[in-house]
Amino acid sequence: MRAIAIFPKEKSIKLIEHEAPHITSPTQVKLRMLEVGVCGTDKEICTFRFGAPPPGYNYLVLGHEALGEVVEVGTGVQRLKPGDLVIPTVRRPCSDSNCRACAVARQDFCFTGEYTEYGIKSQHGYMTEFVVDDEQFMHPVPQELRNVAVLTEPLTIAEKALLQVWAMQQRLPWQMPDAPADQPGKGLKAVVLGAGPISLLGSMALIVAGFDTYVYSRSVPPHPKAELVQSIGATYISSKTTSVEDMVKQVGNIDLVYEGLGGSTLPFEVMNHLGRNAIFAFTGVPTFTTSTQATDQLMSRLVGKNQVVFGTVNAGNDAFAAAIRDLHIFTQRWPAAVRSLISQRVSMENAQDALLGKYGGIKTVVTIAE
Structure with a gap:
């Protein structure tokens, strides 16, 4: 499947073929990625000052401000079903059993600094066609927010x-x-x-x-x-x-x-x-x-x-819930203003230009699938 990735050692950004994921755990869901927003962090990563590929890879798939659609669920998934729209969490817990924050799913306050982050640190990101992830890191969004839900993160x-x-x-x-x-x-x-x-x-x-x-x-x-x-x-x-x-x-x-x-x-x-x-x-x-x-x-x-x-950086479950709630309020109160936050949507073929800051406006979004 296609993906947008950086190769830190050779300092390049490429549209690549990346291995397709499969559900391997009962609590996993498979997402068809719909949209990924481009932010300042992505642009900084593309200057190669930071951004770490997962172990065993010489590249990092980019993207962390994402909207996906559930297309398949594991046998143990309880909250989600195919067709649901979700926003995935960016940061994941560290493995230190003494980290009080990660132990209670508050990895946004991780004490050790050994967390991983999708599209940023040691985890491939969402700027690709499909992703498999655990249900616990998914935040459902209502269908009526489809056109602006990518702003949640x-x-x-x-x-x-x-x-x-x-x-x-x-x-x-x-x-x-x-x-x-x-x-x-x-x-x-x-x-x-x-x-x-x-x-x-x-x-x-x-x-x-x-x-x-x-x-x-x-x-x-x-x-x-x-x-x-x-x-x-x-x-x-x-x-x-x-x-x-x-x-x-x-x-x-x-x-x-x-x-x-x-x-x-x-x-x-x-x-x-x-x-x-x-x-x-x-x-x-x-x-x-x-x-x-x-x-x-x-x-x-x-x-x-x-x-x-x-x-403050990153966010916990309470912040995701508040964001989805308020985004719904925003769209009711200021529909035109919220829509105008997304200045343009570009294809994966034009993602590199977006990552290099060649588009103006407020927010550029990469369309993965319609």
């Missing part, structure tokens, strides 16, 4: 960040007393850094949670990303025309910053302006460290203002 990043925000902020009376149960962020202000897929999906999640949401990104309006932000009820501010200081004056007290840039200079500048009892969520991983932030000043502000700064 990037959305899990925002969902995990929000789950951690709510858990951490139980340390103080952070929520407004009159905030509705379904809008716990009502009356609080959030600033989203960047306007890529993770930032835009995060903005939608914040708005659904009730936050007064601002998106601070480079593009100068009029611009499609700015228009999308405005269409969902957030406020767009360009970092090219508005300084951080002026952005803060416009926003007022910042309760939450959700970073989706992947660079450190702007986030650390914005961190200087966090409000009291605020929280800062990092989701991006810089390629190079460029920050010149003075650590003494940073520590003084963190301690003096009771702030929390945390990094």
